[in-house]
Amino acid sequence: MPPVDNRIFMDHERVLNTHDANSDMASSSEPWSVEKYCERIRVEIVNETSDGMELEFDLIGVEAPIANALRRVLLAEVPTMAIEKIYMYQNTSLIQDEVLSHRLGLLPIRVDPRKFAFPLTKTIGINESGVDCDSEPPGDPKYNVIFELKVKCTKNPTAPKDATEPKDVFINSSVYSSEFTWCPIGDQETELLPHPAMVHDDILVAKLRPGQEIEARCHCVKGLGRDHAKFSPVCTATYRLLPIIKIKEEIKGEAAHLFQKSFSDGVIAINVNSNGEEVAVVQDARRDLCSRNVLIHEELASKVELSRQRDHFMFSVESSGALRSSDLVVEACKVLEEKTRDLRRLVSSVIR
Template identity: 40%
Template structure:
């Protein structure tokens, strides 16, 4: 007797299903992280003795066995990341970064400190200094004075470049304390911007050469529309530079150029950049009616707010805005 073999033909649809098969698509296979692992991945929990889970798990395959991709992808980061500006003034900015762990927040902090360009005094040409402050110390103090100038309007000055109106800002300081006068303070308000460039003459070996200054400006900087209504100046007018006694004098030129904080701290555009974790307050049970109103009143930090549930009923809930403000107290 012969053996009848049955051959099954696999359809194209079955081939596509087999190619796209994923075990986590099966109904009996759990997906996602258990609550305790999700808490560990997304929260820093404050305990009485110490905080737990302060370090983020950055390995992309840490939860691959559970079907969770822990890698940082640009598409997901763009969707989850959010910035809320809490307050903004000329000197301070407070903002919330939502959707990032502490490592990314710290990276932003380091970028603010070291990677953003600004203008700062790099070279100081001293013509006369009879004060008690040495030339090197005086130059260092001048370098740390913040300059109110948009660095995007200037170019970087390399070793082979000639200082000009596009890469250099020149300030002049000439102050003296006459004999018989009391000691006087030298403040940043006495730094005068020279939009036409340097006025100091370079020393030359021959007397027939044409006098040259330390810069080569082709145009005056105050002719640019960016500086017409907003002249370049020190950010603050009351920073102490030096103190002069009777008969003492300081005459110098200070040249500011573009740089970043990674090169020197004087180019760091922020005095202090820091971050704190955003607190999250969770109610273990619901507070309604009079209990909700009492909870809002007794909380010293005003973290809770009242939500109108309709028909005269109210419920207490943690206010995200108040928790955000609590982080900066």
């Protein structure tokens, strides 16, 4: 059987060779095996920030459905902790209770969700009048993390007479996420290290003026992004195929500069050959965004071949702050593994 070209070719207005022969078992003359399939899978770390919140890696040797499954699990099925119930004792700000509660619920929290269990019952019961319970429950250290927000705006007695900025004239004119105080439950003081906190201290929650105040206690629970976006563990989780740029014919002089401008910055470089002529060369194809602008120029279109590697996925993952991006990828793989086990059990129960 002749080797299959594993590239997707990009024409001016078409994309060719999109059929995924690797995932078509009927097209292979050899029996498919899990062991051989896993042998060709590789993961290469490209870049990771010092704080671990951003990660770039290449997933090589898999098909698009598997890469997309990893991306979707990262977005929606890796659990995190988020504010679920808010007990509003005082809110005299201009923001309505329900709008303020929604804003608080979206604040990212730095706490390891693996140390908690999913809530098995409703966080709050409803009384016979259809109203939430009259008093705040104490919380359970296995299920909850509790934060308290208590801030009041007053006039600044030491403010200069000519001051006009609210931050100078008033005290606590702006309420930031740094105002939240963690309230340990049970043995959480020693069990949760480092202590839970807001991921960012500079998120603006509300603005107050003298006499206005906010007092609330926020109960966090473990949840999934598929239930609510506030539980999504990533800011972004994306992938794209590895670009391949093949120069079929030497491009010199002004054409080389035009060729360079047709791609994203850093993709094409201009070198000087042995004859002293400027020649275009591929410097870093990974930077190419596949705009195909070069194909607009008739004099250049025939000299270049644009394609993408079908089984080479360049992932970019940015954590929202609960866990490092690398930990999130590992947790996503565990979720995928459990899904495959469940599917295998279901199939086995049917075919017996």
